[in-house]
Amino acid sequence: MIQRPQNVKEWTDYLADEKFPVLSETMSRLGSLDDFVNDFASEMASIILQDPNMTARVLKMANSAHYNVGLKKINTVSRAVMFLGFDVIRSICLSSGVFQQLLKKDPSQRLLRGISSSFQAAVQSQQFSEARKDKNPEELFIAAMLFHVGEMAFWTFGGSAAREINVLMVDEGFTQIEAQEEVLGFRLSELTYSLVERWGMGNILLNALRRKDTPESESRNVILSHRLLDLSARGWKKPSTKKVISDLADYSNISIEDARNVITDSAEQTIEVLKGHGFRDLISSLNLPPGININLDEYQPKKIKLIKKRAKKEPKAPDQSAIDSILSELQLIKDESEQLDINFVLQLVLEGIHRGVGMDRALVSLVDQSTGKLKGKYAVQDRNSSLVADFEFTLDSTPLFLKVVKEKKILWSKRAVHGPMSGELLAKFKVMLGSNDFLIGPLMIQGHALGLYYADRQVTNQKLTLAELSAFKAVVNRANEILESFGQ
Numbered sequence: 001m002i003q004r005p006q007n008v009k010e011w012t013d014y015l016a017d018e019k020f021p022v023l024s025e026t027m028s029r030l031g032s033l034d035d036f037v038n039d040f041a042s043e044m045a046s047i048i049l050q051d052p053n054m055t056a057r058v059l060k061m062a063n064s065a066h067y068n069v070g071l072k073k074i075n076t077v078s079r080a081v082m083f084l085g086f087d088v089i090r091s092i093c094l095s096s097g098v099f100q101q102l103l104k105k106d107p108s109q110r111l112l113r114g115i116s117s118s119f120q121a122a123v124q125s126q127q128f129s130e131a132r133k134d135k136n137p138e139e140l141f142i143a144a145m146l147f148h149v150g151e152m153a154f155w156t157f158g159g160s161a162a163r164e165i166n167v168l169m170v171d172e173g174f175t176q177i178e179a180q181e182e183v184l185g186f187r188l189s190e191l192t193y194s195l196v197e198r199w200g201m202g203n204i205l206l207n208a209l210r211r212k213d214t215p216e217s218e219s220r221n222v223i224l225s226h227r228l229l230d231l232s233a234r235g236w237k238k239p240s241t242k243k244v245i246s247d248l249a250d251y252s253n254i255s256i257e258d259a260r261n262v263i264t265d266s267a268e269q270t271i272e273v274l275k276g277h278g279f280r281d282l283i284s285s286l287n288l289p290p291g292i293n294i295n296l297d298e299y300q301p302k303k304i305k306l307i308k309k310r311a312k313k314e315p316k317a318p319d320q321s322a323i324d325s326i327l328s329e330l331q332l333i334k335d336e337s338e339q340l341d342i343n344f345v346l347q348l349v350l351e352g353i354h355r356g357v358g359m360d361r362a363l364v365s366l367v368d369q370s371t372g373k374l375k376g377k378y379a380v381q382d383r384n385s386s387l388v389a390d391f392e393f394t395l396d397s398t399p400l401f402l403k404v405v406k407e408k409k410i411l412w413s414k415r416a417v418h419g420p421m422s423g424e425l426l427a428k429f430k431v432m433l434g435s436n437d438f439l440i441g442p443l444m445i446q447g448h449a450l451g452l453y454y455a456d457r458q459v460t461n462q463k464l465t466l467a468e469l470s471a472f473k474a475v476v477n478r479a480n481e482i483l484e485s486f487g488q
Helices: 008-019 021-031 038-049 052-062 077-084 086-104 109-131 137-145 149-157 159-171 176-184 188-198 203-209 218-232 239-252 256-276 280-285 320-336 342-358 399-407 422-433 466-487
Strands: 361-368 373-381 392-394 438-445 448-456
Touching: 008 149, 008 188, 038 052, 038 077, 038 342, 052 077, 052 086, 077 086, 077 342, 086 109, 086 149, 109 137, 109 149, 109 218, 109 239, 109 256, 109 280, 137 203, 137 218, 149 159, 149 188, 159 176, 188 203, 203 218, 218 239, 239 256, 256 280, 320 342, 320 466, 342 361, 342 373, 342 438, 342 448, 342 466, 361 438, 373 448, 399 438, 399 448, 438 466, 448 466
Parallel strands: none
Antiparallel strands: 361 373, 361 448, 373 392, 438 448
16 A cells, blocks of 8 residues: 555545455456346356356355255356355355455454454344345345445555554544544445445445434344344343344344344354355354353464465366366256256356366357357356457358368367468467467257357466367267257
């Protein structure tokens, strides 16, 4: 931070653009999906697959006891998106992005307590919402989880401003709000509001941050859940704590005894959620109500390791376990589905090429029968690019692609292009697609090649080998077998 931000907008820009740039882009794209319907599933999966950490987190949560009661193994992001739904996926992405970024620095006890409390309030809000029979309890989970995100981000990245506030509180006896207004000119709750508004997180959270807690508003749930955890830190038997429990019971239209059961159950569920998110070390910071028999000492972090140097990225290579997962998923579709969801199959194939074959970019394109043009349809890639828009070729004037469509062959560009014009042709591909080292194969339906699959390593610029060609063939051939079986 070269120059300290001077107002809420500048602090928001600093945190969003410099500390959470990837998350801000991801949440902006996820936030544009207003309703979770099948048409959006492939786009959501593509967004998640760009981030290996989010990919791992989504798969882990999809297979956790909290979300997957039947514990039916989910091996692909595409299936996880369909299984968990939009709001759950968004909450997982947020926790993965925001809290992992915050924990990268040497985390203070205040931050550890703040994150664990956020999860506890989130699970608690969701369960009270379910008790109240609200339509979308997952929205309460997200809102409660982000209720203090601005404050936590500030205490982590606030530098000299954060230190000045601490000095006023410790040495001068200022309250938190007084110190914040003295140093910053605004309250940190306003920073949270500005951040979540930028990330498009919805009206429940925004209303809660504005303290709009009318008796029937969902934002009241969020406010009361956080108030309970704040007050219970001084004692679960204190009159102020009991008063909030009574307020939650009244809000949810349940008895005080049932409200206490919800609080206990949600605390136990929080432990499972933190395990599922990979935040096991945060469990010892939870504020657990009476009646929960758990030894928090088991979850004390042994040592917080600071990573001073970024580890070198391992060269990409085919991942047989990921390939097997995709092939198993495709086989499951063949065995169990009466009607074929072509878009879902194509998304699985792209995920298989991206994760399994180990490619930077994977794309499916379709032939426009009226114009004879080959146009990009979907893509999964490590980094956003204009690949889908750029992938537009007239088949008759692109012999390599025409060969794949006509002869139904899987080819590797560097091994398939020959003759005196080969250098010029590969140079053109380099200009048009950013790569001339790629794999291509036909998309077969009912005996016809209706398009092709394309994959490259344009982002890492890592050379392809026969291993990638073999893995690419396995995924594409199996996908075509599935598509053909539904066409018979």
